[in-house]
Amino acid sequence: MAKKNLLYAQSGGVTPVINATACGVIETARVNRDQVGKVYAGENGIIGVLRENLIDTSKERKGDIAALRHTPGGAFGSCRFKLKGIEDNRAEYERLIEVFKAHDIGYFLYNGGGDSSDTAYKVSQIGSKLGYPVQCIGVPKTIDNDLPITDNCPGFGSVAKYVAVSIMEASLDVESMASSSTKVFILEVMGRHAGWIAAAGGLAQREDGDPPHIILFPERPFEQRAFLKRVKESVEKYGYCSIVVSEGVRDRKGKFLSDSGVRDAFGHAQLGGVAPVIASLVKEKLGYKYHWAVSDYLQRSARHVASKTDVDQAYAMGKAAVDFAIAGKSGVMPTIERTSDKPYRWKVGEAPLSRVANREKKMPARYITKDGFGITPSARKYLEPLIRGEDYPPYDKQGLPKYVRLQKKLAPKKLDPFEVDD
Incomplete structure (x- = not known):
């Protein structure tokens, strides 16, 4: 059976640790070369995918990929773009499938929050309807911490x-x-x-x-x-x-x-x-x-004051997303499950995207003091x-953090241009 290529994209507002998740995705895919072919990244999220602007991560140095773990921003570019329902804009979905087919994409990992989970869920459902099934995994990310099911959100x-x-x-x-x-x-x-x-x-x-x-x-x-x-x-x-x-x-x-x-x-x-x-x-x-x-x-x-717990969890979500895809899963999202408060322990869980998309987890009333001005x-x-924990980036001799900028070389295009109203 031919290996499937993997496509990863970042979405919405970035976090101090979203690149740690990207690092987890790419490094995990690279050690599973018998099951994952090339790893592409959408330039500026789903918009880049629609425009067939796919970054070939195999052109990036191993050390630069590792450095993503301590680099802030969105290394591949992000966007705020929400797919409408297929009945409202069938052309965008057909375009995604065309891009997937043209580049032999079998795994699609979308790293974002609630609206991004909605996009991932729609993509997971539409492949079969359009004749090209693709395994789609949502990857949690949001500084707002408002995704349901997962104990907390990376970032x-x-x-x-x-x-x-x-x-x-x-x-x-x-x-x-x-x-x-x-x-x-x-x-x-x-x-x-x-x-x-x-x-x-x-x-x-x-x-x-x-x-x-x-x-x-x-x-x-x-x-x-x-x-x-x-x-x-x-x-x-x-x-x-x-x-x-x-x-x-x-x-x-x-x-x-x-x-x-x-x-x-x-x-x-x-x-x-x-x-x-x-x-x-x-x-x-x-x-x-x-x-x-x-x-x-x-x-x-x-990123200079990042929580080590957060960095570790962000990387783990990226790794788990690849593991889920390789295992044949689709339409799901890895989650963080708290198993103990003292000592603090957690493990990787799983949630269906249908229960994550477009839902918000607000602060429970028991977390806010009765007067409304403090925490309990x-x-x-x-x-x-x-x-908890510190995970400082390395610093250069001038006293500044050593962050990485990727080369972001695009894969050759195989399709006609596609206009995206962004």
Whole structure:
């Protein structure tokens, strides 16, 4: 039986460890040459696949592939592009199958979050209908930690560590100047519908008075009066108030505090920055001097402070995806199963993509304090193991991390051009 080629693609917003997953995929495929032929990577995700821009990873040096494990960003390029249903856009599905046929693709691994899981699920279902079955595996990735079934998502642990460290360090700065300067500091983090990242800031709290003094979650409607009361109490008691706010915080009517009125490629509201909104409210109602920061891309690219647990799990998901494909599985996603809290242990599990696609896992109510401004011991028990361990990248003589850029040589095209409305 002829060996099948494998196609891997990255999707959506990248994480500090998505390339560790890519490393796991490619290295595992390379040691299974009797079952896997060439390994291609879509240039800029599914868009690259549709355009037949396939990177031939066999042209990459072994050392460079290994270096992906400690390199941030998306080494092969990512995109925000969601396939419609086949009844709405049959041409895209037919094009995918044409590309698969032209390059003898038997395995398709799509590395992304909820919307990407939807794409992977659709591809897993459509091959047989169009006369070319392909084994499709979804590979989990999202800093938002909102995929169902899996205990946690690769990428989240490192972002959680970054946020906890950042609010701890920034708060020490604010505290040292609070007597004559800034009284309130606000750190905005990602999290449209789920407050996992914001909750991670709570890990900086070890004793009474430790920051952050307030966490604002998407799961709880923003109550202006209660918020301002807590800010005032914190400033009077501790000299300053440190706040972590999720970008997805809404008012009682369900409107994002920072909704800009624009929609992204997935149809999601484009959020315009909630930190300055909160800061203006503090200034207007309480008169306190403030500073705010938006972690934005910094949080999802901070590989220098990655969690070792996260790196190990990201690599393991890539390896498991290849193992699943070789074993003949399709329409599934490898997951992380927590088997013990003390000591923390986990193993690789499995979930059908039909139960993952387009579903969000939000913060359980038991993880948020009754006042809505902090995390509970249960949340801390869940979060703490995910940020443990250091996995620093190597550094050069100039004191900067040694990250890798791949050659990304494209395989020769065999088909006519295809227009993609991206």
